[in-house]
Amino acid sequence: MSNTIVIATNNQNKAREFKEMFDAKNITFKTLADFPEINKIDENGNSFEENATIKAKAVYEQTKLPVLADDSGLEVDALNGEPGIHSARYAGDHDDKANNIKLLKNLEGKDDRSARFVTCLVLLNHQKDKLVVYGTIEGEILDSPRGANGFGYDPLFFVKSKGKTLAEMSEHEKNEISHRGNAIKNLYDRFDEWWKD
Template identity: 60%
Template sequence: MTKEIVIATGNLNKLREFKEMLEPKGYEVKSIKDFPDVPEIIENGSSFEENAEIKAKTVAEAIGLPVLADDSGLVVPSINGEPGIYSARYAGDHDDQANNQKLLKKLGHSDDRNAYFKTVLVGMKPNGEKIKVSGIVSGEILLEKRGQNGFGYDPLFFVPGKQKTLAEMSDDEKNSISHRGKALRKLTTVIDNW
């Protein structure tokens, strides 16, 4: 028996990461693009967790199926935690190039380039039953982009333990250490009981 689960995203890169982790466990993974009646989601929370919960609840109530939603972002402590919950729209609306340029400009030639990616993943059933997991990967922001894979800030995010940016890693390598990969692995240990 296939278990249907909807990912509250239209981002194909993100959807692919969810499919790679959940389909082997017997889940049929869909996105909100498969459901034309999903209302606009207003992400007005003040934290990754609040935004993930808003997305999951809105979609679960609209379509009547279990929904997973994540809110993820890059946190750079030396610039007051920016871009944080505004990571995808830091310099506009989901413009990776502009976001990267703004981040580099804001950091300038600062010596403190430590950063981390954080994901909070919330699962919500139509009856309100909820699960939550999170994941973090630490690294530093380079002065210029490296690598062709990944998306968002991946070409600037250097992982010292791997001596590569996230954009220089294969999908499997990235998933093994990434914030979303860690959260998804935690999810796979609790989702069947949810």
């Protein structure tokens, strides 16, 4: 099991992104689906890094394997960084439609629509310090949703360089520029040095 990393998620799409990027590194990735005994983790931190670290530590304690955990969210400048760490539960637990409605209501009358998606990845192993990397994508919030792909705030998040929202992009196109994709690239660049120390 020395080349095994547990990704602290049940999201198989998320896991697939990591597997594809690290394909050449001879790493076996497992997810929480492989460890049904692990209970729901209370992510009660005050930042993306704190939440990812809480998740990583909890999974490490129960598996004794290196763990990769993430926390992500949308930061809107005119709302002082909201919804931030509360992105998935902004208006109710993982209710995308309600979250989008609340976001648009809170942005009514505001000229600045600039925003970014942020992902923080934490890689934890008992023998060494944790490795923390971030990835972001800049954009702006539209007045109404566009596109049927993606999830969460994707239909409202417009990427100027592409001329479309994340929900109007193919999965491949989105992964090439997304916050999680950028975070994975940053992790990949620093992985070998951290893994071998």
